[in-house]
Amino acid sequence: MIHFSLHCDNDHDFEGWFRSNDDFDAQVEKRLVTCPVCGSYKVEKALMAPSVTTGRQKEKIAVAMSKMVSELKEMAQKVRENADYVGNDFAEEARKIHFGEAKQRGIYGEATGEEVKSLLDDGVDVMPLPVFPEEHN
Structure with missing residues (x-):
């Protein structure tokens, strides 16, 4: 899963998880990705800073993903x-x-x-x- 920072045309920022970049693009094209604040379908990826994940963080992510x-x-x-x-x-x-x-x-x-x-x-x-x-x- 890939975590994206997202941004709508009404200046709302939010996050989303996708299987791949292509999966994100396909869901946006089908209008399945909407802003949780205003419902806009005009969503794009926001600029993100790269992050380094430690072993402990990976474990927390795995637990959170399993729960989800x-x-x-x-x-x-x-x-x-x-x-x-x-x-x-x-x-x-x-x-x-x-x-x-x-x-x-x-x-x-x-x-x-x-x-x-x-x-x-x-x-x-x-x-x-x-x-x-x-x-x-």
């Missing part, structure tokens, strides 16, 4: 237990719920990047549900 992954797994499991799986109909069903054409409820499923962008453009709040390697076994 555990919390993400728990959150994803709760969503799967308490929401309706709608498969490839996610975008259509999310839009129906948003516009009051279907019963208000939690849903999850699959959507293409283009579908996600279209939902966000329509004001439909969505977020990716993490999938972990062990879920593919």
